[in-house]
Amino acid sequence: MSDANRANVFAGSWRLSATRRLWLLTALGSALSGCGRPDPPQAAASREAVVLAVTPYAGAAPAFVAVARGYFEREGLSVTVQHHGSGKEALDAVLAGKADVATVAELPVALAVVKGHPVTILATLSTQSDHAIVGRTDRGIWSADALRGKRIGASVGTSGDFVLDVLLVRSRLSRADVQVVDHKPRDLADALVRGDVDAIVTWEPYVADARRRLGDRAAVFPSEGVYDSSFNLASQRAFALQRGEVVRHLLVALLQAEDLLKHDLAASESIVAQALRKPPEEIHELLSRSRFSLSLEQHLLVVLEDEGRWAMKNRVVDAPRAPNFLDAVYLDGLAAVKPRAVTIIR
Incomplete structure (x- = not known):
């Protein structure tokens, strides 16, 4: 091969190598530009919409934490928060179709079930003597x-x-x-x-x-030593049955909030203080009275039955007979994400 031909081959090889090098550098740059960054959040349009009715109560702290830390969004949910003065008012919003889920003590649930409303508890968020x-x-x-x-x-x-x-x-x-x-x-x-x-x-x-x-x-x-209340996440039964995957995502987000409440109390107190508009020292005392652990325990069923009998005996609610409170708890959601926390006997 002549010196001229060798020069032409070398020039062509150099041009091809330069093209490959440019492509490689571009690809490498794109890869490196995403290193160390979290995955982009799920597009808002593709998230499942949920309306959450909350109350100004420390027992609802997992919900406040999940909202503030973006745990619901991580689970593919777009949560709109409604604020109500009591769990009863929050549950009324669910019954009226104005909210999907509510944070509520067990008694309003018991009364609603005695009245014949298809309400169900998805999980107990906390228990307290307060x-x-x-x-x-x-x-x-x-x-x-x-x-x-x-x-x-x-x-x-x-x-x-x-x-x-x-x-x-x-x-x-x-x-x-x-x-x-x-x-x-x-x-x-x-x-x-x-x-x-x-x-x-x-x-x-x-x-x-x-x-x-x-x-x-x-x-x-x-009431300490006489009555411990539970604070729960509740919905209409149709919501739980028709949107079971959404229920599971809600519970996973709340489990993440529960973990923060257990392991980073300072961060949790700051979030709850802002949500309740209370000084941190007061929130510290309120949270210390609560036990945060998502569960569905047999004791919850016993309390619901006791409260149902009380309501009927004292004419708080007029009903011909006591309902089956097993229908007032939805077990499949929590059983899928925290099975050992479900101790209710079916």
Whole structure:
């Protein structure tokens, strides 16, 4: 081969190698540009839309954490948050078709089921002993026995209503011995401070608010050792049956929130303090009273049945017979993501 031919072959080889090198460098640059970055979030248009009704309650902390940390979005959900003053109001939004799921204590669920509503609990988020009667000492209420003949503010149809009867029975009193005045949960402390009622029965953070505002005129009779409430995620049964995959994604996101609550309390307190608009030190106390663990335990079924009987006996709800509360729990969702947490016997 002549020197001229060798030069032409060499030039062609060099041009081909340069083209390959350019392609390789471009591909390498594209690969490196994504290193160390998280995968792009799922497009909003492709996420499953869910409306979540929440309450200003520390027991709902997993929901607040999941929203703030984006855990729902990671699970392919687009969650719209509704704020309600009580779990009963949140559940009413679900029953009215204005929300898909609600954070709610077990009693409003029990009452709804007795009334014939197809409500089901997807998981218990937390359990706590945080209900109490707060009385005014300047009205002679130094002990629970002194409640006889007094006006007691309560939110009828809520767990506070049930706790009132439980604490009255412990003091050998009945509902006939007191005058119950119905108030929304957020209005109870105001009614007590104004003197419209002599005592109130409620839960945290309303107990702490009433105690703080009354100062040394407050006498507090807690439910600890008598009644532990559960705070739950609930929906209509059709939602659970028709959108089972969405339920599982909701629960996975809440499990991530549960993990943060257990292992990074400082971060969790900051999120819940912002959600409840409370100082961090108060949130620390509220969260310390709650036990966060997604579950569906046999004890929940027992409590629902007890509350259903109480509601029927005291004419809180008119119903011809007690329902089957096994229909009020949806087991498949949690069994798929945290099977050992399901202890309800089918």
